[in-house]
Amino acid sequence: MFALVDVNSFYASCEIVFRPDLQGRPVAVLSNNDGCVIACSAETKKLGIRTGAPYFKYRDLFLRHNVVCFSSNYELYADMSDRVMTTLEEMVPRLEIYSIDEAFCDLTGIRNCRVLEDFGREIKEAVYRNTHLRVGVGIAQTKTLAKLANHAAKKWTKTGGVVDLSNIERQRKLMSLFPVDEVWGVGRRISKKLDAMGIKTVLDLADTHISVIRKHFNVVLERTVRELRGEPCLELEEFAPVKQEIVCSRSFGERITEYEQMRQAICAYAARGAEKLRGEHQYCRFISTFVKTSPFALNEPYYGNSVGVRLLTPTQDSRDIINAAIRCLDVIWRDGHRYQKAGIMLGDFFSQGIAQLNLFDDNAPRAGCEKLMEVLDRLNAKDGRGTLYFAGQGIQQQWQMKREMLSPRYTTRYSDLLVVR
DNA sequence: TCTGGGGTCCTAGGACCC
């Protein structure tokens, strides 16, 4: 038995917690670079805003309705997320943190001694007490059904934000009310194809023969269908599996046209990627760089390219990773384009112990590099990032992303603490 | 003018082996 707990309009709600004057008012949070609308308070949703749509298309509408906009403040959201997850961890035996604002809880044992819906309300109240954030709780036999139950809890306010869907009749009734694209794992492409096959509601999908699903789709959708029928195919993953790749990429605040600017950006992303890699206690052997112009610009030719290198020995040294990333950049860089975005990717990971030296490798790992990297990370962890950085990252960083409506980092910086007068 | 960032899994097809 699973419960899916997720925070209502998470990013927007975090902003409102520290700005009580905004309660009941339309609030929106924008993606990096203030590019897209990625979260809306309930009042903003009522205006018919589609999350994921570009901000500039809504600018007039927002102005007319006095929508308060914020740039993404991930430092704040990550810290608020920790507080929510800690609360949940104290209440359930096993927890899977699925994303920054969602977690699956294992309710298997709890079912024996508690009415699940009551327990769901208790979770809600505890999270509100500790964080002033409101959550929805969906309960069912499988993760996919719990997701659906959570959907229902959000959609119908009379549920009080908690839906226990373990009853089969209730499941079927609810499934008949939802269109198929609301199912976890059914995106735009698949729902379109299903629609063409006459499979419109979630119940239609649940009642479709497995053989039909396998013929037209794949095992992923098969699992989804089985889960909708109450047959668990996905387990609770309490411990995050080891990462298989690390990506660091950003859109630029202003288009890049100069090689030197791009080199700085790639150097900065590579340094950040290396830091993440060490945070995972991994070594990587594959490093790649990509650059691209805007796919939306109609009056300039699109250029996007990527190239990667495989090192002889795995590394976690920022200097090796920066070096490799810049070498890749030099292969794909073309003058004359207005670059909109670039990034680096690390892959082919090895864990500390098993980094094999190549028999014919003549650049053996640098001595003492682990100590050096440790010092680097420790210094940078102390007060945010950027105490110590590589010269190649540049000092001016004209390419930095735009965040013109950033809120204070209320919970993670002394300088940004909320002042009550 | 202005369109995020970071992941996972699966599949098909090519290269290569005996």
Added chain:
DNA sequence: TCTGGGGTCCTAGGACCC
């Protein structure tokens, strides 16, 4: 003229998630 069968590994691309 005629060109097998079975397997592995890797990669690129598609689809999805938040």
